[in-house]
Amino acid sequence: MSAAAGRPAALAGLLDAVSGERMAATVATLAEAPFGGRRVGSAGGAAARAWLAQHLADLGAAVTLESFPVRAVPEVYTAPEVQWHDGVTTRRLAFGRDVAVHLASADQPLVRRGDLAVAGASDPTGRWVVVPSGMTVFDAYGHSHGAVGLLFGRGVDADGWHYTMLAGPNPGPLPILTLDTATHAALHNTAVGGGGWLAGNAPIRRLDVPAANVHGTWPDGTGVEVLLTAHYDGVGDHPGLRQPAAADNGSGVAVVLETARILAGSLRLSVALLDAEETGALGSAHHATRLRAGGGAPLVVNVDGAGNLHQAAAVEAGGPAHALLAALDQAGRHTGLPLVAGPVASDNRRYAAVGLAAVGIGAGMAGYHSPADTADRVETGTLSAVAKLVVATCWLATVDPATLQSLIGDER
Numbered sequence: 381m382s383a384a385a386g387r388p389a390a391l392a393g394l395l396d397a398v399s400g401e402r403m404a405a406t407v408a409t410l411a412e413a414p415f416g417g418r419r420v421g422s423a424g425g426a427a428a429r430a431w432l433a434q435h436l437a438d439l440g441a442a443v444t445l446e447s448f449p450v451r452a453v454p455e456v457y458t459a460p461e462v463q464w465h466d467g468v469t470t471r472r473l474a475f476g477r478d479v480a481v482h483l484a485s486a487d488q489p490l491v492r493r494g495d496l497a498v499a500g501a502s503d504p505t506g507r508w509v510v511v512p513s514g515m516t517v518f519d520a521y522g523h524s525h526g527a528v529g530l531l532f533g534r535g536v537d538a539d540g541w542h543y544t545m546l547a548g549p550n551p552g553p554l555p556i557l558t559l560d561t562a563t564h565a566a567l568h569n570t571a572v573g574g575g576g577w578l579a580g581n582a583p584i585r586r587l588d589v590p591a592a593n594v595h596g597t598w599p600d601g602t603g604v605e606v607l608l609t610a611h612y613d614g615v616g617d618h619p620g621l622r623q624p625a626a627a628d629n630g631s632g633v634a635v636v637l638e639t640a641r642i643l644a645g646s647l648r649l650s651v652a653l654l655d656a657e658e659t660g661a662l663g664s665a666h667h668a669t670r671l672r673a674g675g676g677a678p679l680v681v682n683v684d685g686a687g688n689l690h691q692a693a694a695v696e697a698g699g700p701a702h703a704l705l706a707a708l709d710q711a712g713r714h715t716g717l718p719l720v721a722g723p724v725a726s727d728n729r730r731y732a733a734v735g736l737a738a739v740g741i742g743a744g745m746a747g748y749h750s751p752a753d754t755a756d757r758v759e760t761g762t763l764s765a766v767a768k769l770v771v772a773t774c775w776l777a778t779v780d781p782a783t784l785q786s787l788i789g790d791e792r
């Protein structure tokens with residue numbers, strides 16, 4: 381049998397080695413309380429980093445850490461205390477469900493009470509100003525001289541949680557709270573009627589923190605180098621609210637580790653588990669710049685979200701990725717996983733921006749950036765499907781195109 385003829389059987393053996401149960405266990409571990417949601421610069425993030433470094437070492441990798449600073453990471457350091465009165469009853473708002481702290485908020489740890497006003501319609505002095513839907517933060521500032529703070533409406537997810545974000549605007553001059561749309565509408569109606577009050581605070585600070593990527597390389601393997609990447613950081617726990625970051629992106633990390641377990645030693649492979657993606661993909665920006673400056677030119681496969689596959693996995697290609705994208709397409713055909721072009725706004729874009737061939741793969745996540753992103757909602761079948769796709773892509777991308785035979789033909 382020729383080498384080319386034996387390749388389908390060799391790939392089949394690799395795919396058979398994929399274990400969804402092992403990946404599910406990895407996700408469950410990363411989502412546990414000791415890792416605290418894995419926010420960059422946190423003790424939980426550092427604990428996760430140490431655990432991942434040991435995991436790569438156990439797979440036979442030479443492990444290094446690459447440190448870099450991250451500036452002004454927002455942290456809600458205590459749960460805000462917020463209640464409002466509509467003229468008849470007083471209601472306490474639940475942090476994370478009814479109310480959250482806006483990223484542009486000034487730090488205000490003290491609870492301050494004020495009557496309600498509507499931005500642009502009534503005197504804001506000494507009042508909490510309800511900002512009408514559609515008005516920007518910048519415009520709201522123009523209607524809020526002397527105000528206690530601003531109140532914006534914001535939608536919640538299907539589980540009733542506010543989304544937590546770490547990348548966004550710089551803090552402004554006023555405390556700002558976001559309210560779920562129903563609560564915001566109720567406050568707006570009360571303010572229009574000329575009544576009601578709100579008492580609340582906005583305990584949010586910005587921290588300059590250390591971050592670090594975890595790199596693993598294997599001394600063996602030949603052919604084109606493939607770099608597997610996934611960010612291990614999450615948005616972090618809030619006071620009193622666990623945010624496990626299971627699908628985003630414990631699932632992507634699990635896929636990368638499983639792929640490395642299967643392919644290490646047979647391909648020219650390296651892994652980068654990246655920090656600070658949630659603050660603007662800073663870990664991959666740092667790594668991509670250093671990689672390119674050193675003359676590296678690997679094919680980059682990034683996985684961000686492998687939790688809830690619906691009909692197809694989203695794929696975004698960047699840089700000179702034609703050959704890599706062709707391998708990915710063939711891998712999808714071979715493994716039976718449908719692919720669709722779609723935005724994967726993650727670390728893959730940082731590698732593409734410096735001229736590397738990069739693809740990002742995303743296969744869904746439930747409970748995005750909220751307490752609902754739990755390990756039990758990550759589908760074992762999705763982990764397996766995405767891992768098989770990545771294994772096949774890496775394997776096909778390193779085969780000489782001149783001798784590569786189509787494994788399944790032109791029909792899906």
